Amino acid sequence: MSTTKKVVQWDPADIKEELLKKYPPKVARKRAKQIMINEATESEAPPEIVANVRTIPGIITMRGCTYAGCKGVIMGPTRDIVNITHGPIGCGFYSWLTRRNQTSAGPDGENYMPYCFSTDMQDQDIIFGGEKKLEAAIQEAYDLFHPKGICIFSTCPVGLIGDDIHAVARKMKAKFGDCNVFGFSCEGYKGVSQSAGHHIANNQVFTHLVGENTEPKEGEYKINLLGEYNIGGDGFEIDRIFKKCGITNLATFSGNSTYDQFASAQHADLSCVMCHRSINYVADMLETKYGIPWIKVNFIGATSTAKSLRKIGEYFGDKKLIDRINEVIAEELPEVEAVAADVRSRTEGKTAMMFVGGSRAHHYQDLFNEMGMKTISAGYEFGHRDDYEGRDVIPDIKVDADSRNIEEIEVEADEALYRARKTPEEIKALEESGFQFKHYEGLNPDMDKGTIIVDDLNQYEAEKLVELMKPDLFCAGIKEKYSIQKLGVPMKQLHSYDSGGPYAGFQGAINFYKEIDRLVGSKVWSYMKAPWQENPELTATFVWE
């Protein structure tokens, strides 16, 4: 048996059994493969987790759809592109400003994010086809705004009736001449979760936008930040730190991003990947086509932020930059540590559960660690095996029919624009010093033995986990928020941060500590029972009786 001290007092095997007990046998068999006890035995490696597979019909899932991943997550935070949803009104409406992507209109003042554009398809469009309406809608958008780019997003019925949005886009792009028009076949039924939508979005951005601006970009240490969406202003805080360090962030994919940022991304000398799940393939493509190496970073948590900055410094290897980074860290950390120390007196030893996204459930553990809190159970809503087990398993991942539907684009080195950023010797020297390129270990190694890792957690299992393990805090999304809170457990949204943020970088860490301190310390959780419910027997009488 493992001699490692367990942070949990329950037997994880019992918990797993309890979660599966109520399911019909077929469902139980499937879910059993998606619920993993981390490093269950001493001799064996942790068992393989099944991820990125279909959600079971009728099981109340936390997942969204491909359209949500494409339009909502990736393209939603781009400010100077007119994003037109081609379909009935609902999809456009629900993805209208609901992810709390903050934006600054910048000096050019162009910002379409507060707008919702839709072709609002009616039954006659479904019957006779919606291409003409789409064409007219693109024309109307162009006439009204003359944007640099117009993007089109297919919803479920568009795929079924076979509207060729790409042909319409090509036609309109040729017609306008000064406006890039392209489409995303991101119908909701494709793939098994939002993840497919991220992939579709990234592929199209890479195909139609990246590399378009050949004008060189000013800046000393030029990077791209991939997989950062500026929820609650995270991107603003990270950019503040970069600026302070003298690092030039050419393009954020895609928080507060602009058309030109994407178009100029090939000028960077390093790609830094935040959310591995949503965008790791873009980092690979940037490397193959333009020669830009990539590293995994994490700006959630003060220690991680410092570590990631140092890693960037190490990559460029310039003393001036390294010194500046160290100065910035030295300047910023004391305030963060002071707040952490204060908060820690109240949060030490408390437990959290986290079921979000396809990286956040990992990144946020750093912040909890800094407060002395343990994550006793975690998992991804739409992660793949590599997000759990690390990139080494990528070659072993079986491609099933649902993944095969999502286009994989092949890229080659660009004849004109490819430029190796480091010589093979330099790369080798860096690697020998312990520097890791294109490396991600995944969630599992960072979690304690005996913790429970669940892929695609659903409402029933969430409720059971909370009942059985009684965490001090649960983190998930808005759909889960109130059912968890009804159980008397505070719930923090980690997709859209409730109304808080930023939580990235140094100032973000401070915000997060304070927020979690408030949540787990709130008196409201002690009010669940009225006095007469806690103590129903009459043990005394008042004097006047």
Place this chain on the structure above:
Amino acid sequence: MLLRHTPTEIKDRKSLVINPAKTCQPIGAMYAALGIHGCLPHSHGSQGCCAYHRSMLTRHYKEPVSAATSSFTEGASVFGGQANLLQAINNIFTVYDPEVIAVHTTCLSETIGDDLNQIRTKAIKEGKIPEGKTMIGAPTPSYVGSHVTGFSNMVKAMAQLAEPTSEKNGKVNIIPGWVEPCDMEEIKRLSSLIGVDITLFPDTSGVLNGPLSGEYKMFPDGGVTVKELKETSKAIGTLALGEWCSADAARWLDSKHKVPCTVLDMPFGLSATDRFIDVLRTVAGVSIPDSISFERGQLVDLISDMHQYFYGKRVAIYGDPDQLISMVEFLCSIDMCPVYVVTGTPGKKFEKRIKEITKDMPFEVKVKAKGDMFLLHQWIKNEPVDLLIGNTYGKYIARDEDVPFLRWGFPIVDRQGHQYFPTVGYKGGLRLLEKILGLLLDRKDRDDSEEKFELVL
């Protein structure tokens, strides 16, 4: 300026909707279904629809919203969703054990032509729906109508549970339409004060404004029961509040089960509440208690006290047809000027009704059904208003144009309390007026010069 790209010049748009004043059918069906006791709404389509609807309803009501989905992938989209739904029904009854599953379709399942009735028949035949449990279904293609249509369709599916009978039970069916849980509670309170025994459906009170007690109930205590729905055919009459939300179900009960129906406006404001109370009295053959006349008098009193601030103020309002009709009438009755009225929901009758209500008013009304908030904003840019009324999405216009803004309607995702404080009935009227006056006077206090800034207003 948040909506900096909105030009003053208005050009006709035929294909592009910008900033919609409506959303799609299934979310309405999901909300209505939550008003049945022990009901799990089920979205028959890909899982994104269900996720979006649950998220939006949760953000508005700040309560858990459970609903299942058929989780279509490409295969189901090509070969039909029957297998997914049958599997879902089995899983739902095994894992969650609801009394009833209320299935609604999506644009996806409608386009491939899935037939809910046929699938239900098959589910019953295969024993997937346990004895004593119910499944209802409503077609809610997103490319027809709006969220209001979806609400109406699910309410009609609820009415269709009514069983043939020759008995009467003396009750009155009231279909409240898309109002807040607290509004439904208020309608029940008023009916009980009058002494009328009612069946309210849907009834989301107690479901979407429940307590925090350390206990999570997937199926809270509130909601109309299936038994009550089955007995709606025994009622002496039906009051449908709102032509768009409620009339279809009431007319169906009338034609199928001979339960006479009256379609009324939603009881927002003085006159619409008057008509509601008066009809309720007539249907039930009772007289109105003094307590209700007293409440009414209080509202009239407040109108007279506040009239000086309301008189002549220009209002822009957008939202759902049934709510707008009563609200525009209320605004006119207190001598405010609802000059711009927009709904995203289609329906020619709407524009006609608003024109009728405002025909004797000393101002011109711009009204548009199937309109959007981009157009409304352009109108405001061309000729400003003193107050904007509508759902949360109006806050961008309100800020840009510096207009006081009353949040009212669906969805409200940036303020809380609307699920607890009714705006229907006389008491609801008091609350609406108090909120409007607060906004207007806050604005006055903000804008007045130091010399004009006064203690007594």
